[in-house]
């Protein structure tokens with residue numbers, strides 16, 4: 001007997017999230033997973049050394065179960081209270097907790113509370129299904145998290161303009177709706193005026209995944225005071241250059257934080273992660289410099305793609321660029337994007353291609369690296385555009 005046949009049917013069918021390649025050998029220009037091209041604040045390594053000490057004795061002990069000091073630091077950073085903050089093992093952990101707490105399994109939908117007058121306690125608005133809503137394209141982890149617990153999804157498609165489909169979000173009967181702003185993989189940021197309309201009109205929990213907000217003109221944190229159904233999710237993986245340390249957090253009404261605390265692992269953030277994150281948040285001037293450099297490089301690179309190459313490129317408010325490669329004949333499309341990806345790969349320049357959706361297939365997503373890395377990218381794109389077109 002194959003013991004995997006004991007897995008639940010929906011798990012047996014599950015497709016795991018596909019992370020970007022993480023090559024281990026040297027020599028790659030790595031522009032595929034939106035990591036920061038600069039190191040974290042020097043205070044991070046100091047804090048890690050201090051936490052480990054001479055002999056690592058502190059590691060015998062469990063970490064602070066609530067990541068208390070880190071909650072306080074995050075609250076202070078955003079002008080909120082500790083009760084408005086929960087810390088996760090990366091923001092993926094936070095997203096998982098949100099799905100765990102607010103999205104039901106297929107068998108549980110529609111909400112049994114809708115037809116039973118006896119047990120309505122804690123069921124919220126009975127008209128809401130236990131589904132998770134999200135847009136396409138957006139962060140491709142959401143459907144995986146929902147599938148893990150056999151949940152239902154309410155998918156809303158963007159059109160090529162990538163403007164927020166406000167009417168459709170307002171009409172969604174999902175229990176929780178996940179929006180990525182700035183969006184992934186397009187980099188398009190949504191105005192607070194639009195997020196406000198979404199939060200006001202949608203009856204469920206509106207989760208705004210702000211992984212890239214530090215690179216954007218606006219963010220939804222000021223809206224939290226007025227919308228108790230709003231959750232803002234942040235990560236230290238991108239702007240804080242700490243993808244390897246795995247820290248993210250949610251900002252929300254204390255009632256929502258309390259729910260998330262009930263469903264999380266009791267020691268979900270390690271000692272070393274808490275120490276590193278505290279040190280990083282304590283050095284905002286350093287990160288202001290990093291973010292300014294990344295944004296300047298991004299804006300130069302977008303101008304080059306638009307003006308010199310004439311490639312359709314979205315206005316990015318993130319640390320990556322979504323652009324539609326044009327080959328020597330002026331053609332675009334899935335095969336052209338594939339060819340550009342492969343050419344770059346052959347020159348050890350790694351970017352990301354999302355071939356499975358019509359709105360993303362003709363594009364490449366390119367993380368913003370150092371100026372030197374972006375110059376190497378540009379040289380390779382020049383060489384690709386000059387190379388004779390391969391007929392498929």
Ligand SMILES: *Cc1c(COP(=O)(O)O)cnc(C)c1O
Nearest residue numbers: 090091092139184211235237248
């Ligand atoms: C990178 C990313 C995350 C994941 O962040 P971690 O904190 O590393 O888990 C979440 N959401 C979006 C949209 C991202 O791009």
